[in-house]
Structure formats: structure tokens, C-alpha cells
Amino acid sequence: MNDADILKLVTQALFSVAPDLQGEPIAADKTFREQFEFDSMDFLNFIITLHKASGVEIPEKDYPHLQSLSGAVSYIREHKPSLGDNAA
Amino acid sequence: MIDFKMPSLGADMEAGTLVEWFKHPGEAVHKGDVVALVETQKGAIEIEVFNEGTLVEHRIPVGQKVPVGTVIARIAGPGEKLDEQEQFVVPSASIVELKPESIPQAEPSKVAPAIAEIEMKTAAAARAMVSPAGRRRAGELGLDLSHIAPGRAGVIGLAEVEAAALHAHTLPPAKPAHGGLDLAEMRKAIAAAMSRSHRDIPHYWVSHAIDVTRLMEWLEAENARRPLTQRLLYAAPLLKAVALAIKDIPELNGHFGDGVFNSSGEVHVGIATALRGGGLVAPAIRDVDKLALSSLMEKLADLVPRARAGRLRSSEMTDATITLSNLGEASADSVLPLIYPPQVAIVGCGSIRPRPWAVGGAIAVRRVLTVTVAGDHRVNNGRHAGQFLTRLETLLNSPEVL
Numbered sequence: 001m002n003d004a005d006i007l008k009l010v011t012q013a014l015f016s017v018a019p020d021l022q023g024e025p026i027a028a029d030k031t032f033r034e035q036f037e038f039d040s041m042d043f044l045n046f047i048i049t050l051h052k053a054s055g056v057e058i059p060e061k062d063y064p065h066l067q068s069l070s071g072a073v074s075y076i077r078e079h080k081p082s083l084g085d086n087a088a
Numbered sequence: 089m090i091d092f093k094m095p096s097l098g099a100d101m102e103a104g105t106l107v108e109w110f111k112h113p114g115e116a117v118h119k120g121d122v123v124a125l126v127e128t129q130k131g132a133i134e135i136e137v138f139n140e141g142t143l144v145e146h147r148i149p150v151g152q153k154v155p156v157g158t159v160i161a162r163i164a165g166p167g168e169k170l171d172e173q174e175q176f177v178v179p180s181a182s183i184v185e186l187k188p189e190s191i192p193q194a195e196p197s198k199v200a201p202a203i204a205e206i207e208m209k210t211a212a213a214a215r216a217m218v219s220p221a222g223r224r225r226a227g228e229l230g231l232d233l234s235h236i237a238p239g240r241a242g243v244i245g246l247a248e249v250e251a252a253a254l255h256a257h258t259l260p261p262a263k264p265a266h267g268g269l270d271l272a273e274m275r276k277a278i279a280a281a282m283s284r285s286h287r288d289i290p291h292y293w294v295s296h297a298i299d300v301t302r303l304m305e306w307l308e309a310e311n312a313r314r315p316l317t318q319r320l321l322y323a324a325p326l327l328k329a330v331a332l333a334i335k336d337i338p339e340l341n342g343h344f345g346d347g348v349f350n351s352s353g354e355v356h357v358g359i360a361t362a363l364r365g366g367g368l369v370a371p372a373i374r375d376v377d378k379l380a381l382s383s384l385m386e387k388l389a390d391l392v393p394r395a396r397a398g399r400l401r402s403s404e405m406t407d408a409t410i411t412l413s414n415l416g417e418a419s420a421d422s423v424l425p426l427i428y429p430p431q432v433a434i435v436g437c438g439s440i441r442p443r444p445w446a447v448g449g450a451i452a453v454r455r456v457l458t459v460t461v462a463g464d465h466r467v468n469n470g471r472h473a474g475q476f477l478t479r480l481e482t483l484l485n486s487p488e489v490l
Contacts, residue, residue, distance in 0.1 A: 019397040020364060037364045039416050040321050041392045048389075051316050060311055060319065 001080060003073065009053050010072045017045035028070040043067075056080060089168065090139050092123065092161040094154050097133055097405040098281065104128045105153040106160065108233055111143045117163060122401065124160065129270070129277035130369055131398035133405060141165045150233075274367040285426045290465035293424050294473035298481045299447075299454045300440055306487040322440070323414055324385040326457075328490045329483040330412055330435055331355045331376035337476045339468040340433035340461070341409050349432060349467045358408030358428065359388070361395040370428060371400045372408035381490060415439055422458040432464040433473070457484075 001009075014032070015022045021036055032038035032046070047066065051058055056079045058066065066072040094104050104126040111123045122134040123143070141163040148160050236252040238244045285291075303325060311319045334341045335355055342351040355377045358370035371394075373379075373387045394400055413425045414437040423436035438458040445454035459480060461473035483490065 017393055018364075019393065033418070037362070039362075041323065041388060044319065044321055045389055045393060048317050058316060060308075 003077065006054075006073050006076050006080070007069075010050065010069060010076065013046055013049040013053055014069075016049055017042055026069050029068050031067040032069075033067065050076065054080060089144065090141060090163040090165060091159040092137065092139075092163050094126070094156050094158045094160050095135060095402050096156045097128055097130060097402055098277075101128055101130070101156060101277070103153055103155045104133075106148050106150055107132055108150060109146055110134075111137075111161075113143055113145055115143050117141055117143050125399075127270075129273045130405065131270075131274065131363075131367070131395075131400065134399060134401045136402050137163065139163055139165065141168070271363070271365050271367045274363075274369075278368055281428065282426050285429050289427050289429065291427065291462050292465055292470055292473070293460055293462050294470050294477065295422060295424075295458060295460040296474075296477035296481065297443075297456050297458045298477075298484055299445055300457045300484055301455045303484050303487045304440065304455050318382060318385075320381055320385050321388070323388060323416070324381050325487055325490045326414065326437065326484070327357060327359070327373075327376055327388070327412060328379070328381060328384055329480055330410075331357055332483055332490070333476050333479040334410055334433075334435075335377050336479055337468075337472050339472045340463060340476055342432060343409065343430040344432050344464060344467055345430045352409040354409065356407045356409045358411035358431070359391060359395075360411055360413035360425075361392055363396055369395050369400065369405075370408060370411050370413075371395055371404035372406075374407060410434065413437070422460055424460055425462050427462050427464055432467040434462045435476075436460040436462070 011026060014026065018036060018038070024036075027035055032043065036042075038046075043063070047058055047063065050056070050066070050072065054076050056076055058075075058079075062075070065075050097104075105128075106124060107127050108125040109123070110125065111117050111121065117123060117137045118140055119138055121137050123137045124135045125132050126135050127133075143161060144164050145162045146160070147162065148154055148158070154160065231249060231252055233244060236244050236248055238248060300322075304322065307320060307322055307325065314320070338351040338353075341355060342349060344350075354375055356372045356374045357376045358372045360368060360370045362368055371391055373384070373391060376384065379387070391404075408428070408431060410431055411425075411428050411434045413423060413434060415423055417439060419439045421441065422438035425434045425436040427434045436459070438460075440455050440457045442453050443456040444451050445456060446452075447454065459477060461476055463469065463473050
């Protein structure tokens with residue numbers, strides 16, 4: 001899974017929990033809260049979707065690291081268990 | 089034959105625009121099935137059927153706006169016989185022309201041959217996902233979604249709708265785009281409902297600051313134990329506690345109409361949900377007092393995104409017996425809400441904040457939630473609100489029982 005795949009995975013997770021944002025441009029470093037009025041329910045749904053799609057376990061204490069697009073992408077990149085196994 | 093009418097989804101709804109049919113002539117329908125998607129001032133609402141039978145006829149085409157009470161489809165009851173002539177009619181306008189304002193004349197003889205084709209197309213559209221913005225734009229352009237091919241990832245988005253519009257040589261847009269929901273229209277509906285509330289309901293407000301440290305510590309321990317997918321937000325125990333407390337104070341729970349208050353034995357809580365861009369809806373979760381926290385959490389997690397995407401069901405728009413307005417994290421200390429008629433009370437919660445707090449004769453830092461009840465003096469008074477708040481405090485302090 002390369003960075004482009006992870007980016008796709010994260011944006012898909014975002015749009016699936018906030019379908020009203022489908023197609024909106026996402027700033028890399030702004031938090032979802034300031035950018036899209038994300039509340040805790042949006043955010044929890046996002047984390048759950050991301051966990052299901054990536055297999056990455058995300059403890060509650062790590063939530064602050066995933067509040068923006070770039071934060072979420074780096075978090076998944078660093079915690080994805082089997083980097084390189086996904087050549088296909 | 090049963091007339092299926094454009095329902096009223098709140099006192100201030102006058103008309104609705106048909107956006108999409110989910111059930112087609114010839115299809116069986118069951119109680120609770122979603123038959124159509126209707127655009128209202130409150131967003132796109134999925135209209136449910138409350139009868140068993142077979143859908144016989146669509147009486148209006150996609151794009152048509154009709155007043156509340158207009159027959160939009162007809163349903164044959166179980167075992168009811170039909171004339172060959174009147175079987176399974178799709179209004180011609182949805183096939184041939186795309187004029188949103190034209191009044192369709194259902195002419196069975198003309199449309200019958202085209203039905204098979206339309207049903208195929210519509211089935212394909214039902215499988216494709218449509219972005220709310222795309223749906224809105226298609227409505228403005230008078231385009232039938234069943235005629236638009238999805239883009240990559242199987243989604244009909246704004247781009248697909250715009251591309252289809254270029255090819256369709258269709259009518260110019262009826263009004264400018266507002267994004268996924270028509271927030272200007274929704275604002276008007278909110279203003280109408282709240283003006284009425286403010287004018288007709290003799291409101292009073294009672295507030296109470298509640299130490300929720302114990303609840304939050306219990307929740308953190310609970311969440312550390314739970315797998316990610318089953319973690320709770322504090323909204324879930326809060327909602328449950330509100331429902332249990334309100335059950336003990338029936339004067340605050342129910343509907344007021346025609347000078348009479350009907351207290352409800354069931355607790356259906358409207359969840360005030362802010363929409364990005366400024367809208368507000370309060371769809372109901374039914375029987376909150378009877379739900380375990382995990383299923384309550386699932387219902388919330390399902391409801392909030394649907395509210396934001398503008399995909400609520402008709403029953404969710406009308407069932408609430410009381411409303412909870414929870415500002416949530418990183419917001420203001422307290423809120424003094426207005427009652428949503430015909431309800432007779434609303435509960436407003438501010439953000440939970442650390443505060444200096446008197447505990448056993450000393451000052452400690454505790455996490456505090458300010459809860460405010462607005463009540464309707466025609467039905468209840470401050471004493472009821474006070475009883476509710478005391479009961480709520482007790483429940484929030486014993487989260488294990490929630």
C-alpha cells in the first residue's frame with residue numbers, strides 16, 4: 001500500500017462518514033473540525049471506517065493524531081502492519 | 089385501492105418535490121418500506137409506506153412539486169384485483185420529458201411499452217450511489233437520476249450530473265445551486281417553526297450544572313475495554329439518562345395540540361443535529377429509554393450522518409416526543425433552547441468543562457455539564473423541570489445503571 005493508496009483510503013473514509021462532503025477539496029493540514037465542522041460523532045465514525053478499511057488498531061489516546069488529512073495518512077502509513085505486502 | 093399521499097413532515101411543511109421513486113408499479117410494498125425520496129425544506133426525506141400491498145401507479149413524475157395531501161401513488165391492498173387498463177402506470181413525464189413543473193397525465197396506453205426499459209434504468213440508478221450535491225443539482229436541472237451514468241467508484245456526483253446536463257439540452261436551472269441541501273429553504277422552515285414556538289408557547293427555562301466526572305471516568309474505562317467499533321461517545325449515556333429521567337416526568341413528554349396535551353408513554357427523543365453550512369434537523373430515535381447503550385450508540389452513528397446527507401425517513405421527522413440539543417465538545421457552556429412544537433419541552437446541554445467545584449467542603453476541579461430545560465407553561469412548570477434535572481443528575485452519577 002503506497003501513499004496514494006492510503007490517501008485514497010483516508011478520503012474514502014471521510015466521504016463515507018460525511019457523504020455531504022463528497023467531492024469537496026480537503027486541505028492537508030487543517031483539522032476536520034475547523035474545516036468541515038466535524039463533531040465527535042463524525043470523528044468516531046471516521047476512525048471506525050478507517051480502522052475497518054486499513055486493519056490498523058487506533059487507541060483512543062491516539063485520536064488527536066488523526067484530526068487532519070495529513071495526520072491520518074501518516075498515522076496509517078506508520079501503523080499499517082504489512083507494508084510492502086500489497087504489491088497487487 | 090389505497091391513496092398514497094404526500095405526507096406532512098412537520099407543521100410548517102406545505103409541499104414536497106418528488107426526487108426519486110424507490111418502489112415501482114408492480115412491486116410489492118410492506119409496512120415501513122421506503123417508497124420515494126421527497127425534497128422538502130428539511131432536506132430530502134425518505135417517505136415510508138404504512139400499508140401492505142402492491143404499488144400500482146405513480147401519480148407524479150420525478151421533479152414534480154405537490155402540496156401536502158396530494159395523492160402521489162396508488163397501492164392495491166393484498167388480494168385486490170386490478171383492471172388490466174390501470175395496471176402499473178408510470179407517469180409519462182418521467183420518461184419522455186423532464187419538465188419539473190409540468191402536471192403529468194397518467195396515460196396507461198402510451199406509457200405501457202416503455203415501462204420495462206424504465207424499470208431497468210431505475211434499478212441501475214438505485215444501485216448507484218448519488219451524492220447529495222449531485223441529487224440536488226439533478227433536481228435543479230430537472231434531470232432524472234435514472235438517466236445518468238455513475239462515474240468512477242459507482243457514484244453519481246456533481247460532475248456526472250453536469251456532464252449529463254450538457255448532453256441533455258435540458259431546461260435551464262430553476263434556481264441557483266445551494267449544495268447538497270437547500271439551506272436557504274431550510275432556514276426559512278426553521279424560522280417559521282421557531283417563530284411559532286416563540287409566539288405561541290409560554291416558555292420558561294430551568295438550568296442545572298451537573299458534575300459528570302464520574303460518568304466521564306466510567307466512560308473512559310469502558311472505552312479502554314471496548315474494541316474500537318464499539319466505543320461510546322458521552323452523547324449515548326447522556327441521551328439514555330435524559331430518556332429515563334423524562335419517563336418519570338410525563339408532563340414534559342408528549343404533544344400539545346388543539347388545546348390538549350397528550351402525554352406519551354413512549355420516549356422518542358429528537359436529536360437536534362446541526363448541518364454543515366447552517367441547517368438544523370431533529371430526527372427522532374424511538375424508545376430511547378429501552379435501548380442499551382451500545383444499540384443507542386449504533387442508532388446515533390447511523391442517524392447523524394444520514395441527517396447531514398439529507399436522507400432521513402418520514403417517521404423520524406414526526407415521532408419525537410421531546411428533543412435533546414447537545415452542543416457537544418469544544419462549544420459553549422450552556423444553551424437556552426426553544427421548544428419544537430407540538431412538543432412541550434426541550435433539553436439543552438452545553439459543553440463539558442473542567443471547573444472549580446465544591447466537593448466535601450473543599451474546592452476540587454471537576455468536569456461539569458450545564459443542562460437547561462425549556463418547558464411549556466400551558467402544560468408544565470418549573471417544578472417539573474427541576475424534578476427532571478435532579479433525576480437526571482442522579483442517573484448521570486450512576487452510569488452503570490444506564
